[in-house]
Amino acid sequence: MTFMQAKSPSQSLTINTEVVLPNDTNHVGNLFGGKLMQWVDITAAIAAQRHCGRVVVTAAINHVSFDNPIKQNSVVTLEAKVSRAFSTSMEIYVDVLVENTVTGEKTKCNEAILTFVAIDQNGAPLPVPPLAPETDLEKKRFESALRRRQLSLILAGRMKPEEASELKALFVQD
Numbered sequence: 014m015t016f017m018q019a020k021s022p023s024q025s026l027t028i029n030t031e032v033v034l035p036n037d038t039n040h041v042g043n044l045f046g047g048k049l050m051q052w053v054d055i056t057a058a059i060a061a062q063r064h065c066g067r068v069v070v071t072a073a074i075n076h077v078s079f080d081n082p083i084k085q086n087s088v089v090t091l092e093a094k095v096s097r098a099f100s101t102s103m104e105i106y107v108d109v110l111v112e113n114t115v116t117g118e119k120t121k122c123n124e125a126i127l128t129f130v131a132i133d134q135n136g137a138p139l140p141v142p143p144l145a146p147e148t149d150l151e152k153k154r155f156e157s158a159l160r161r162r163q164l165s166l167i168l169a170g171r172m173k174p175e176e177a178s179e180l181k182a183l184f185v186q187d
């Protein structure tokens with residue numbers, strides 16, 4: 014097996030800034046959730062590609078929260094980084110911020126967590142480099158990623174609850 018050099022989360026940092034145009038809004042004038050998901054998916058995919066240097070596909074959307082409505086004309090910044098790399102899959106964390114263009118202040122409105130898999134030309138999964146978290150937040154997200162992976166695999170029917178070392182207590186009753 015080829016040794017791969019670990020990479021830091023900052024090496025995959027991807028920042029995407031968008032403006033909420035009338036076509037992006039729902040019937041109450043706020044950013045349409047599906048539009049936000051499109052921006053999230055693309056930004057996260059670029060972060061995953063920057064980490065592994067391969068073509069990637071979305072394997073799962075593990076979590077999305079719509080904490081605050083985002084108004085038409087808002088300037089929205091999406092910041093994505095790899096939060097953990099496994100064998101062929103990577104978890105990507107996306108923070109969604111709304112910017113006050115007068116003061117420059119950014120407020121976090123949403124977050125999303127996705128899983129991407131590196132693939133070859135036939136769609137077969139390929140190994141990805143390990144991740145070496147650096148900041149306290151990166152370390153916290155790295156640690157909790159294993160729980161999210163196991164939950165995602167259980168929900169997808171790819172893992173039995175009793176095999177989930179991090180979650181057994183939640184699922185398996187004595």
Ligand SMILES: CC(C)(COP(=O)(O)OP(=O)(O)OC[C@H]1O[C@@H](n2cnc3c(N)ncnc32)[C@H](O)[C@@H]1OP(=O)(O)O)[C@@H](O)C(=O)NCCC(=O)NCCS
Pocket residue numbers: 070071072073099100101102103128130132136137138162165166169171
């Ligand atoms: C994602 C995909 C490549 C996985 O292929 P596969 O043949 O099932 O391969 P594996 O079982 O070896 O899984 C590959 C990795 O994905 C991970 N994975 C698959 N489904 C997952 C899920 N729901 N949640 C978290 N991880 C998942 C596996 O755990 C494995 O990770 P690891 O190698 O780091 O341990 C394949 O299912 C696929 O091509 N899906 C369609 C992708 C797509 O079209 N995306 C666009 C969405 S509209």
